[in-house]
Amino acid sequence: MDDHLRTELVRFATTLRADGVAVPGDGALAAADALTALDDRGREAVRAALRATLCTRPADEDVFASRFETFWTRVRGGDATYGDDDGVATLDTSAEGVADAPGQMVVDESAVMPGGAGGERSGGVGPSQSDRAGSQYSADGASEQVSLDGVRGDDGAIDDAVAAFTDAVASLPGRRWGRGTGAPDVRRALRRGAATGGVPLPLPERERERSAARGLVFVDVSGSVLDHLDRDVLIGFCHALRRRWRRTPIYFFDTALRDVSGAFDVSSPAAAADVLESTRVEWGGGTRIGDALAGLHRERPERVGRHDTVVIVSDGIERGDTDGLREQAAWLSRRAGRVLWLNPLAADERWTPSAPGMRAVLPYLDGLYAFADTDDLTALADDLKRHGPTLRAADGRGSA
């Protein structure tokens, strides 16, 4: 394998890692072995070989596909760059014709990579850690104050979506109504019977009055969530929910739980963003959902009532102990009327609840939905109204 190809291979692997692709530690070595084992080194064969060795998650395939175009162009001598921090390769259009010609890749089979693709281990070529694209999640990330400059959150669409969501939640039967709709109301039947001296009358049926939605909202503001959920939508969602739901506290959490309800008792989402900034609420650390819920369980358990709908906005990527998270989820499930989990990652149709935290809480949820933007919330409300709480997002189809 010639130096040029080896260098480009290492650069490609390094770039994928910087983009958050889960490239195995010896991925470049395996990729080099795979290329050496190929007879046909046409574009599609090379793509398949590199995908088999450098990709280990379906979610990474889009990034791989876009970066591969640059890799292929560079390997063919074209002038393309991987870009700086936008996650999209910048291609020199003059190289496109070259990139499209199959079967021309030049590889020196007689040369063997010394000790494998060791260049990568010794530092390799390509962007350094500090050059990496901006908002990559770090499980060890510390909380920091997040800039809310430009956050308006006053888009009417989010308010409409929250109104639909509120309507759907308010119209849900409580757990004791699960199978009782249309059943005879024994108490009223006895009263009427006694009043008429026992004359048979049509049996009165139980009727349920619609009640306002009430509950608690937990918003995971860890870095991994903020990478996938628009802050504008998030602030607008919390603000609208605080106004429309009755006595509904709003908590932010990453590694600690913070009651931020007061920040949303203002006239507009933009004002709420101002309050959050002025009170220096810190966001974007790692996630300890179990610890955050345990804090509430320990200090304010009475806040969760049997009529409450608990809404948790989180990706379920838990840094803490999943057993603890499971215990707290079970407690919430026993104590609250229902628990709805809105997961920003579930908007990707390839998502499945495979994160340990998500798997731990799944048995205790009444509903699991995608929530990455306003459309997801509208779809969620529609689904909730039509089918009641479901866990269908767990089947890997993202949006409800």
Add this chain to the structure above:
Amino acid sequence: MTAFADATEADVRAAFDGQDYVAGDDVVTTVLLALRLGKPLLVEGAPGAGKTELAKTLARGFDTELVRLQCYEGLAAENALYEWNYTKQLLAVEGADASVDGEHSVFDEEYLLERPLLRALADADDGENPPVLLVDEIDRADEAFEALLLEVLSDFQVSVPELGTISADRPPIVVLTSNRTRGLSDALKRRCLYLHVEPPSFERELEIVERKSALDTDVAAAVCGVVQALRERALRKQPGVAETLDWADALAALGVEELDVATVERTIGCLLKDATDVAEIDSEAIEAALDEARAGTQAA
């Protein structure tokens, strides 16, 4: 029959074609690399996408044995590696045919029950090609079992304390499948070549149905069109290729010559395996899917 190590892309493609397994270029290349590099192949994808069939086809196509280990929660080493035949040992000791040690020990291969992993290693040197070891639905097994598998796949050898180490000169071809109900460890993924199987395109699915079922081309095209249309919907359980083939077989058995709403309604149970999905796909939705199928067929 071509040896795995000498296989070419044409051999792999011929093996697949011979078994009527429709594989894209990416699948062929990845399988070829698994054969040449001797690395396990981890195949992920939705249920019914043809992951298990890939391993079966590989074994049949290269005329070698398929050793299958079906994973489940609680799968333990003794179910996967080996067990001693205690009853036989006891009878041998009681009948004085053998003793617990010495020349006629009951800890001999005669009393060993080989389970799939050990069998795949023990049989590896027998035929022209080593067996294909299918570790099916690895995501169902516990993480402890994954660690055990990791050890076996690293060295392709198993240590039986009473007997010694059993290893294979030619490691089996290992295919692991996962439905992604949980994430697998990075350590396991690192040792494998990775292949994610997506639902096929209309054209590829039509090719599969035409090869595998007795349906007319027009009906087969309508079937595939409807399936493609349904996959666009937010169903709880998306129909995989296996369901498409089940449905095609059912329609062929009923002698269906044209797909209409009533026929789809009667047979939709072959395609959708969730009551909520069946309830959601009413006659209106079926009509829409058939319209989409017709439009798609014309475009194709």
